[in-house]
Amino acid sequence: MNLKKLKRFAIIAFTAFTAVPVMGQDLLASQAPIDRKMKAVDSVFLQKLIQTEEWESPAEELYEDWDNIYAHRPTTLPDSFRIDLRDFCMPTPSRVITSNFGPRWGRRHQGLDIKVYIGDTIRAAFSGKIRMVKYEAKGYGKYVVIRHPNGLETIYGHMSKQLVKENQEVRAGDPIGLGGNTGRSTGSHLHFETRLCGVALNPALMFDFRNQDVVGDFYTYRKKSYEREQAVATQLRGANGLNGYNPADVNSPNMGKNTAQSSRATTRNHKVKKGETLSSIARKHGTSVNALCKLNRIKQTVKLRPGQILKY
Numbered sequence: 001m002n003l004k005k006l007k008r009f010a011i012i013a014f015t016a017f018t019a020v021p022v023m024g025q026d027l028l029a030s031q032a033p034i035d036r037k038m039k040a041v042d043s044v045f046l047q048k049l050i051q052t053e054e055w056e057s058p059a060e061e062l063y064e065d066w067d068n069i070y071a072h073r074p075t076t077l078p079d080s081f082r083i084d085l086r087d088f089c090m091p092t093p094s095r096v097i098t099s100n101f102g103p104r105w106g107r108r109h110q111g112l113d114i115k116v117y118i119g120d121t122i123r124a125a126f127s128g129k130i131r132m133v134k135y136e137a138k139g140y141g142k143y144v145v146i147r148h149p150n151g152l153e154t155i156y157g158h159m160s161k162q163l164v165k166e167n168q169e170v171r172a173g174d175p176i177g178l179g180g181n182t183g184r185s186t187g188s189h190l191h192f193e194t195r196l197c198g199v200a201l202n203p204a205l206m207f208d209f210r211n212q213d214v215v216g217d218f219y220t221y222r223k224k225s226y227e228r229e230q231a232v233a234t235q236l237r238g239a240n241g242l243n244g245y246n247p248a249d250v251n252s253p254n255m256g257k258n259t260a261q262s263s264r265a266t267t268r269n270h271k272v273k274k275g276e277t278l279s280s281i282a283r284k285h286g287t288s289v290n291a292l293c294k295l296n297r298i299k300q301t302v303k304l305r306p307g308q309i310l311k312y
Helices: 003-056 223-235 247-251 259-265 278-284 289-296
Strands: 080-084 097-099 102-104 107-109 112-115 121-123 128-136 141-147 152-159 175-178 189-196 199-201 218-222 269-271 309-311
Touching: 141 175, 152 175, 218 223, 278 289, 289 309
Parallel strands: none
Antiparallel strands: 080 218, 097 112, 102 107, 112 189, 121 175, 128 141, 141 152, 152 189, 189 199, 269 309
């Protein structure tokens, strides 16, 4: 090999050797956008995976199983738990509460009764998964239970028709049933419950029906203050229900001053049964025939018919 050919070979070899890192750098440079895209894809995939798991079993950290047998079965409550109230929908546009949370007729009323008419649309309060669609003749009537990723379970009772099926996924605001008067009920209304680990919490701690809004973005359940908050919520109720709860009211010097007046102002409904008279109804509810007639704008000689609704 002469000197000229040797020089040419050396130049080609050097060029080839030095080109390798450049090609590698070009490859890395071209790979960078692909890596960023893959990270974005992985992130989206991970979010979808988490979302799918949440939909499969909402609030899995609070509930041991997905049990379609019990409408509510109390389990161990955490010492505190923050409930996300954002992305909500009021279950009904009605602003009238006919019966509050707390003691009623010798037993504990575990939810709020909101005035609706037969056929009114009832909607899911939050996104979630339908756990139960059942009928209970001596209780909820036709009812629906939804478990939500925020930890709550909501119960909707006394409906005339259910529009969803068990294990169905729903979004906040989706129609789930129609207002009615089924089960143990004295007039068309929606019985609405909010439960955490099966334990009933006063819906008024979270929902302001008069203003058709939630009381804040979050509600924090605390075991230490739970009983006191429930008592305050009961004391602050009025003829139109407790319309929003403010934790600051716990230490209010005026708390409970108007409780007796509020209780006297509350009206309830009685569905007339066969054979009942104004006298028997008055005795049953601790009132007078004259008061019944005045409240319902009827005469004492009126003939009552089964199914008729009287206020008392």
